[in-house]
Structure formats: C-alpha cells, structure tokens
Amino acid sequence: MRVSVIGFQGDVEEHVIALNKSANRLHLDCEILATRKADEIEESEAIVIPGGESTTISRLIFGDKISDIIIRLANEGVPVMGTCAGLILLAREGDEQVEKTDTQLLGLMDVRVKRNAFGRQRESFQTRLNIKGIGEFDAVFIRAPAITEAENGVDVLATVDEYVVAAKQDNILAFAFHPELADDTKVHEYFLRMI
Amino acid sequence: MELEKLKFGTELIKRGFAKMQKGGVIMDVTNAEQAGVAEDAGAVAVMALHKVPADIRQTGGVARMADPKKIKEIIDAVTIPVMAKIRIGHVTEAQALEALGVDMVDESEVLTPADVFFHVDKRKFVIPFVCGARSLGEATRRIWEGAAMIRTKGEAGTGNVVEAVRHMRLINRSIANLKEIDxxxxxxxxxxxxxxxxxxxxxxxxxxxxxxxxxxxxxxxxxxxxxxxxxGLYRELLEIRDIQRLTVVNFAAGGVATPADAAFMMQLGADGVFVGSGIFKSSNPADFASAIVEAVHHYDEPEVIAEISKGIGEAMKGLDVFLLSEDEKLQTRGV
Incomplete structure (x- = not known):
C-alpha cells in the first residue's frame, strides 16, 4: 500500500515521518513516499498535500499536470489530506489573496478559504483543539488559512472563533494547522484509517 | 478567541515557519514591483532590502536596514512571507521589523555589523530569524541563540557560487565528523x-x-x-550528531546566480535557496526567477535543468572571489 506525500515544496519530510510512525502504531504495511513523479502518484492509495506556500505548490502541481492525477484519484475515492497550504489547494473557492495571485485550486472540497486568516507570522500560534473524531490536539498554526464558508456535505471537525480549521468531506480531509509538526500522530492515524 | 489559551513565538512555531520554506526559493527584492515578479515566478518568500548585495558592494558606505516605508509597500504588495535584513547585533532594527509585521528577520553579514561582540539574542523575539554561517561552529552558535533557519554565507553580491559550496561542504563534513568523536x-x-x-x-x-x-x-x-x-552548544551538537543534519532548516545563499547553481546547492544538501543579486541583476529577471524556481524543484533531473537553462539570457556578470581582498569579503563578518 502506497501513501504519497506530494513532494514539490514545504514540510514534506515531516509528513513522511509522522505517517511512518502512524503506520507502525496501526501495524499497517505502508510505503510512505515523498514524490513529485506522475507514475508514482498514480499508484497511491492515499495522498497528502503538505504545508508550504500555496502559490508555489499550486504553480508546480498544475505546471506538471500532477493536479489532474490528484483530482482523478480523489474522485475515485482515494483519501486525500491537505494541511495549511494543502487545505487551500483542496478548496473550491479562495479569497481575494488567492484570486490576486491567480492561484489555481483543486476544488475537491466544497469550501471557501481565506489565506493568512489569522494574520502574519507574528500572529502565528499554538493552541489546544478538540477535533471531532480525533480528540484533543496541540495544534500549530503558521500564517494559517481558514475555512470561511462550508457547504452541507462538509463535516466541520474543529473551529477557532468563527473559523473552521479542520473539516472532512467524504474522502477529503483538511486542516488549517500542521499536525505533521506535532509529536502527536493522532491526526495521521485517523487519516490512514480512512484508506 | 481566548488569548490566554494561545501561545505565540514558540520554538516550534518559529522553526515550523522555516520548514514551510523548504524546497523553495527566497528572492531579494528592493521594491513592490520586484516582489510581484518574485511571487509570480513561484518564490516562497521575498527578502526586502534597500539595495541588492551587488549594489551594496559597489556603493560602499554603511549598509543598514531598509526603509520601513519600502518594506511596508512590499508587505502590502505580496501574499507570500516577507523577510528583511538587519545589521548583525542590531536589536533595535530587529524590534522595528517585528513591529512592522515582517515575517522573518535575516541577521545578515551583507549589511554593516552593528555589534562586534554579539549577535542578537533571538529567543527574545516572537518572529523567527535566519542567520548566515560558514562553519558548523557559526551555525551551532546561531541556533543556540535562537535562529530558526541557517543559510550559508557564501560571498554575497559576487554571482559566484564557490563560497556557498565551500560553506555547505564544510558544514556537512563537520556534521559527519561528529560521529567520529566521543x-x-x-x-x-x-x-x-x-x-x-x-x-x-x-x-x-x-x-x-x-x-x-x-x-x-x-x-x-x-x-x-x-x-x-x-x-547549550553541547546539547545542540549531540542532536546534530544524532540526526546528522542541522536541527533547523539549512538554505544555500551567497553567490547563487543560475538555475544550475541553485540545483547544485540542492544536490549538496541545501533545504532551499536564497537568490540575491542573481535575479534582478540578470538580463531577464522574470525568466531567471522562474527558471531558478523550476531548477530547485527538479534539482535531481538533469534534463529539466538543461531545458530550463536554454536561452534565458545573461546571468549577472559576477566577481572572482579569489581576487577580493579580505576587507572586501562579507563572509568574515559576525562569527
């Protein structure tokens, strides 16, 4: 079983480490692969889009046509998880920052996202969240986006103020924070159980 | 939001910010228009400064933090993170940049040092810092002081990659060497x-x-x-020995001028690349910027490097580092 972490830019390695730990804990026989190669992604049973800069990652996945493969696999039911920049890319609609930068989105989740919703790096924060179906989690938000509107099919898993910061829609899972930076692997274990 | 439940400026947040830059290119820009070119090309962040290093070299005099008005214009122009440089040890310039909303401070040898004794105690800040290093000693000291990212010093403003290569090799070999000592x-x-x-x-x-x-x-x-x-340094070194890399993200900087230079630094183990004068001193900045971004993402695919390097125009002219006197070198500042 292969889990691919889309490896163009961002904290790819941190996801690989967290997924390996989670697979061990769950006694799953998984190959966790950081990759940007179409043929490798094609063979995935789960896909992770990491944190990084959404403008950069979008440009690269759409430029290399990796976007088409992710969209097709997601539509076939392959679980896809996005964190931070990954959440932005999963969304159907972006805010004025997304539009201004012509950032193309995958449109796999029926949500509208706001980039840098909480402010700049100075305003980046850590907080304890209670995530539906996952539990208490020490979440790190770094220039984090947030979901500002979600349609009916979207299950809200956690909020901070008026913002949705964790959500699930069928096989698509999105987090505004970085579970891959925490020592806690609960989020990654939850994702692997979706396969 | 209940503020007491939120923690700001922790080591995890600062180092985490730097990790989000991995596999990316950070470009020097001097105004909002250049920042836009960088963002469009796929830069993960921009470094706001008054003059690019090649011009600092030419002009001489004291090089200081950029005008906050210019930095603010750049912040307002782009959606990606904005970094800015302070003089080594200049705590107040760092405080001013933090107040302005800059996302990361580069305590940089490219500017004229403000303190001959010490660097800034970076743990006292909410925003993260990046610092230059030529050796494992410099890198370990900066990390202990709270730097969330290290970059090679190289020799800025020369368009000559030789010193960045030297520093990357020195640091990597020194890390491997730690395994050989008890x-x-x-x-x-x-x-x-x-x-x-x-x-x-x-x-x-x-x-x-x-x-x-x-x-x-x-x-x-x-x-x-x-x-x-x-x-503190001992604990840092033990961890570096165990994980066989620096405990923070390590970028290449100081002389990267072409897509091949950028890819070469990635092959040597850099987590990402800073390009200073290389972009806006080239004949075609937009194409150079895009090509360098592509090169960093495809650093291990020679056919891609060959393709994107075709006819992109002339790289910056550059300087032979070996003809510089010790006084002209920026890398010796701030050990």
Whole structure:
C-alpha cells in the first residue's frame, strides 16, 4: 500500500515521518513516499498535500499536470489530506489573496478559504483543539488559512472563533494547522484509517 | 478567541515557519514591483532590502536596514512571507521589523555589523530569524541563540557560487565528523565554539589589568554564564550528531546566480535557496526567477535543468572571489 506525500515544496519530510510512525502504531504495511513523479502518484492509495506556500505548490502541481492525477484519484475515492497550504489547494473557492495571485485550486472540497486568516507570522500560534473524531490536539498554526464558508456535505471537525480549521468531506480531509509538526500522530492515524 | 489559551513565538512555531520554506526559493527584492515578479515566478518568500548585495558592494558606505516605508509597500504588495535584513547585533532594527509585521528577520553579514561582540539574542523575539554561517561552529552558535533557519554565507553580491559550496561542504563534513568523536570530545568542541562569547569580558579584564581566566560561572552574554552556553552548544551538537543534519532548516545563499547553481546547492544538501543579486541583476529577471524556481524543484533531473537553462539570457556578470581582498569579503563578518 502506497501513501504519497506530494513532494514539490514545504514540510514534506515531516509528513513522511509522522505517517511512518502512524503506520507502525496501526501495524499497517505502508510505503510512505515523498514524490513529485506522475507514475508514482498514480499508484497511491492515499495522498497528502503538505504545508508550504500555496502559490508555489499550486504553480508546480498544475505546471506538471500532477493536479489532474490528484483530482482523478480523489474522485475515485482515494483519501486525500491537505494541511495549511494543502487545505487551500483542496478548496473550491479562495479569497481575494488567492484570486490576486491567480492561484489555481483543486476544488475537491466544497469550501471557501481565506489565506493568512489569522494574520502574519507574528500572529502565528499554538493552541489546544478538540477535533471531532480525533480528540484533543496541540495544534500549530503558521500564517494559517481558514475555512470561511462550508457547504452541507462538509463535516466541520474543529473551529477557532468563527473559523473552521479542520473539516472532512467524504474522502477529503483538511486542516488549517500542521499536525505533521506535532509529536502527536493522532491526526495521521485517523487519516490512514480512512484508506 | 481566548488569548490566554494561545501561545505565540514558540520554538516550534518559529522553526515550523522555516520548514514551510523548504524546497523553495527566497528572492531579494528592493521594491513592490520586484516582489510581484518574485511571487509570480513561484518564490516562497521575498527578502526586502534597500539595495541588492551587488549594489551594496559597489556603493560602499554603511549598509543598514531598509526603509520601513519600502518594506511596508512590499508587505502590502505580496501574499507570500516577507523577510528583511538587519545589521548583525542590531536589536533595535530587529524590534522595528517585528513591529512592522515582517515575517522573518535575516541577521545578515551583507549589511554593516552593528555589534562586534554579539549577535542578537533571538529567543527574545516572537518572529523567527535566519542567520548566515560558514562553519558548523557559526551555525551551532546561531541556533543556540535562537535562529530558526541557517543559510550559508557564501560571498554575497559576487554571482559566484564557490563560497556557498565551500560553506555547505564544510558544514556537512563537520556534521559527519561528529560521529567520529566521543561525547567528551564533543564537549570539548562545544567549549571551543563557546570561545567567541567571552571576548567582551576578556577585553574588559585586560583593559583593567585583571589577570583572571574566564570561569564557568561568569555571565558572558545576556543572562547566560559561560557554562550555560557550553552546555547549550553541547546539547545542540549531540542532536546534530544524532540526526546528522542541522536541527533547523539549512538554505544555500551567497553567490547563487543560475538555475544550475541553485540545483547544485540542492544536490549538496541545501533545504532551499536564497537568490540575491542573481535575479534582478540578470538580463531577464522574470525568466531567471522562474527558471531558478523550476531548477530547485527538479534539482535531481538533469534534463529539466538543461531545458530550463536554454536561452534565458545573461546571468549577472559576477566577481572572482579569489581576487577580493579580505576587507572586501562579507563572509568574515559576525562569527
């Protein structure tokens, strides 16, 4: 079983480490692969889009046509998880920052996202969240986006103020924070159980 | 939001920010228009400064933090993170940039140093810092002081990659070398690395005619005793030995001028690349910027590097580093 972490830019390695730990804990026989190669992604049973800069990652996945493969696999039911920049890319609609930068989105989740919703790096924060179906989690938000509107099919898993910061829609899972930076692997274990 | 439940400026947040830049290109820009070119090309962040290093070299004089008005214009122009440079040790420039909303401070040898004794105690800030290093000693000291990212110093403004390569090789080989020494040996390395913090106290005692050695309990930098520093560096070195890389993200900087240079630095183990004068001193900045971004993402695919390097125009002219006098080198600033 292969889990691919889309490896163009961002904290790819941190996801690989967290997924390996989670697979061990769950006694799953998984190959966790950081990759940007179409043929490798094609063979995935789960896909992770990491944190990084959404403008950069979008440009690269759409430029290399990796976007088409992710969209097709997601539509076939392959679980896809996005964190931070990954959440932005999963969304159907972006805010004025997304539009201004012509950032193309995958449109796999029926949500509208706001980039840098909480402010700049100075305003980046850590907080304890209670995530539906996952539990208490020490979440790190770094220039984090947030979901500002979600349609009916979207299950809200956690909020901070008026913002949705964790959500699930069928096989698509999105987090505004970085579970891959925490020592806690609960989020990654939850994702692997979706396969 | 209940503010008491939120933590700001933790080490995890600062180092985490730097990790989000991995596999990316950070570009030097001097105005909002250039920042837009960088963002469009796929830069993960921009570095706002008054002049690119090549021009700083030409103009001479004291190079300082950029005009906050210019930095603010750049912040308003782009959606990606904005970094800016301060002079080594200039705490107040750093505070001003933090107040302005800059996302990361580069305590940089490219500007004229403001303190001959110390770098900024970076743990006292909410926003993260990046610092240059030529060696494992410089890198370990900066990380201990709270830097969330290290970059090679290279030789900025030369368009010549040779010094960045030298520094990357020195740091990597020094890390591998830690495996060959026992823990007592590593402790001795930490003591040696801590030596540069005692200069102020040493100078004072010498001037006062006091012939007394620095002891473990002497407070030598901010509130830290010599022993605190040695133990801090020792713990950092043990972790570096165990994970066989720096404990923070390590970028290449200082002389990267072409897509092939950028890819080469990635092959040598850089987590990402800073490009200073290389982009806006080339004949075609937009194409150079895009090509360097592509090169970093496809650094291990020679056919891609060959393709994107075709006919992109002329790279910056550049300087032979070996013809520079010691006074002209920026890398010797701030050990």
């Amino acid at each position: 823990e007592d040996g590593i402790h001795k390395v930490a003591e040696h690395y801590a030596g540069s913090y005692v200069k102020l106290l040493g100078d004072i005692r010498e001037e006062a005619g006091i012939n007394r050695e620095i002891t473990q309990k002497d407070v030598v930098f901010e509130e830290y005793t010599f022993e605190d520093i040695v133990e």
